[in-house]
Amino acid sequence: MQASLISVFDIFKIGVGPSSSHTVGPMVAARRFRRSLAAAIPSGECHLRVELFGSLAATGRGHRTDDAICAGLLGLDSAESPMEEIWRAAAGIQEQGGFDIEGLRVGFDPGRDILWSKSPPSGMRLAHPNTLCFAADQNGIPRLVVTARSVGGGFVEYDDVEAPSHPPAETVPYPFDSATELVGVCAIHGINPVKVALANESARGFTEEQIRARLTEIWEVMNVSMDEGLSTEGMLPGGLQVERRAPRLYRQSRSDRLPLERHADLRTSAFAMAVAEQNACGGRVVTAPTNGSAGVLPAVLREVCYERDLGITEIQNGLLIAGVMAAIVKCGASISGAEVGCQGEIGVSAAMAAAAATGMLGGHVRQMEDAAEIAIEHHLGLTCDPVRGLVQIPCIERNAMGAIKALNAAAMALASDGTHVVSLDRALRVMKQTGMDLQDKYRETATGGLAVG
């Protein structure tokens, strides 16, 4: 799909932690499968099995993929359903030995019927490392089989057809499919990426007022996750003995006893880690572009507002710029840690945030593109190696580092006229190739790097 056809509201999904590809995406796929199953077998009884492959099988337990699938099978929604219901779904299905969809009884034992298949059967080639297969049968006779790919950021694909939650506009007033084309569109029409994004979103039938209201809702979810993370102490779940640090770092950022004059850096780090710690606890966050990297953009937006006393309009504009950048990366490279490593998550979130901060601080489109390129260039090669498959180490601190790099990239771009040697599009091509060159053990399988070292 062309980048300009991706809605910013598909980039920014309100979901539950800890992972957009391993939690939000499988939940979306399971919810859709529930609807398909009800249509295929309206009544009677059937039996369901769900098979997880590749990275989903390798790190799905740490990422709560099984819980998310059960929640989706019950028709729960990651953005709107109460969190207690989402995280109780698996236990409820287990107790009942299955679930009902109106007149249909679905036999399903999560402990037995979710299969964790790290290697696909011989002859089966995975189109994406995050592949899952739903198979319903009646008396051993297959009735409905659906294979889905959770391709990062909560996006789910089926047989080369993407199924976005917001129907793509067939045409948009300002089409682009790369950063170079975006810069060209802005130059030709004398507009900036905010105007481009607003006009293209309007082609989906929304007024500017509606678009801005929805962006405000997204910002509020980001803010709530940040505030809750800044005020919640204790241990993170999963047994790694990782303590929540955001509240302490935030307090220390306001202390005049800080050994170095790094108050702003520590404050930004605390903002980013607050969201990442909420995500690690299965809290509600916004994909930006993923859950694992959800802390970078909110932290940078809040820090920029903090420093410059900017308001909600600038935040909305920052979200639009960041959304456009993420769409370009999604089409030109990848936003999936299982596909290209952490460069596709923290690297991309830093690029989004760098471009957004540059735009919010008055930079023009070439400076935004420069800022995004600087941020991505200095995350190239970053591997994904979460310890014990949990989105905690190195993920939480990595959000802080991504946010600091994003602010530095924005400052460097704003200090220049936007002229630079390596284009963002070239950096994205390199990112994609580097990701393909990474061994599987460095792509969200928890079998290399920090995960085993």
Ligand code: SF4
């Ligand atoms: S290491 Fe990066 S890509 Fe991997 S799970 Fe953590 S945040 Fe996501």
